[in-house]
Amino acid sequence: MKPSKSHNNHIFICTGKDCQKNGCDQLKSDLKKNVKVHKIKNVSLVKTKCMDYCKLGPNLVVNGELLHDCQSEDIPEILQKLENRHP
Numbered sequence: 001m002k003p004s005k006s007h008n009n010h011i012f013i014c015t016g017k018d019c020q021k022n023g024c025d026q027l028k029s030d031l032k033k034n035v036k037v038h039k040i041k042n043v044s045l046v047k048t049k050c051m052d053y054c055k056l057g058p059n060l061v062v063n064g065e066l067l068h069d070c071q072s073e074d075i076p077e078i079l080q081k082l083e084n085r086h087p
């Protein structure tokens with residue numbers, strides 16, 4: 001077994017039905033733009049199926065941390081988690 005060296009930061013975003021109703025597509029798009037604008041390297045942004053927290057969405061997992069009710073206004077805080085972990 002070998003750890004991946006291709007990406008240091010991993011964001012998984014639920015795109016299940018309920019998270020879609022709560023705006024995950026807009027959040028994903030805004031996250032992607034912000035990662036680019038802030039030139040944060042080695043970020044993988046991956047869509048997932050339902051994470052079983054449907055009532056709490058949109059749900060993200062950011063470098064192993066599960067986050068509920070994520071909105072676009074939370075993006076600076078989300079990016080901070082990436083930058084803090086891999087400055």
Ligand code: FES
Pocket residue numbers: 014015016017018019020049050051052053054055057059
């Ligand atoms: S639809 Fe996102 S957690 Fe179920």
